[in-house]
Amino acid sequence: MTAGTHTSEEVTLARLPSGVEITTTVHSYEGDDDGPTLYVQAAQHGREINGTETLRRFHERLPLESLSGRIVAVPVANPLTFDRVSYTTPEIIDSVNPNMNRVWPGDADGSLHQRMAARLWEYVEGADAVVDLHTGSPDMLPHVVFLEGDDESRALAEAFGTDLLLSEEADDDASEEWHRRGFAGKLRVAAANEGIPAITPELAHNKQILEDAVGIGVDGLCDVCRRLGMLPGEVPDREQTLARNHLGQVVADESGLFRPEPGLEVGQPVAAGDPLGTVYDPTTYEPLQSATANRGGLLYTLTRESTVAAGDKLASVALIREE
């Protein structure tokens, strides 16, 4: 009779100026039979806690006796942003790289986030597949991002099972905006560049535990394990929409209050020029901007936080490639 084993260890990611160590817990699930190694982490953006809750439920549900290979799971990849319920760290902690998901594979002698990433990369580089759980903005259609043209990563994205899959161009194929925003330093991109298939599920909603988002996450991890041959069972065939491009968002031209078009919901198809909402001057009531879809496609984000500054994202429309 086989059983498999679960162990956990406390790992030091970096030191704060005071000497206090930043530590986190790394879980290892070892099957009795050989198989691939899957690395999965959550909350490198600390407010994105549905990934953390997903890993707790996955821990409860994982049939260890059926596991082949090894799973390494890090529920809180970035304790600093987790404690601040934030996306980035304050300047005083890491003025060079406030966003941990721009520094992979990290640098053991670098800035604080680079050191934290470098420590976790020791687990990543030994893996055969990587899942980096994120949860996007408050109103976002759950989706999985993968590297365009990378068939193995696409297979993992399909297995994870969200209705929407987004392929993202990288490196020489990518836009100026992709480079300017430092996307080459994402964990998913760094892993794929090392030949490790990698996906970024965006489960949607931050700061609140949402049962639907967590359910999608746990089911997705189980199906990724099945696709990798680590758990028994078949991944079901699904109807999924493949769309392109994380970038090219509709942004506020002026600061003010944004009122989304009544009735508009993420997940709806839109045509180029369709109204998305209006930015008003809250003092004079003057409409400053009639925001419209910049392209036809699938509306997958729509901001519900109404106080917007010029340049803030209002909505994102994905270009549909395959349905």
Ligand SMILES: [Zn+2]
């Ligand atoms: Zn994130």
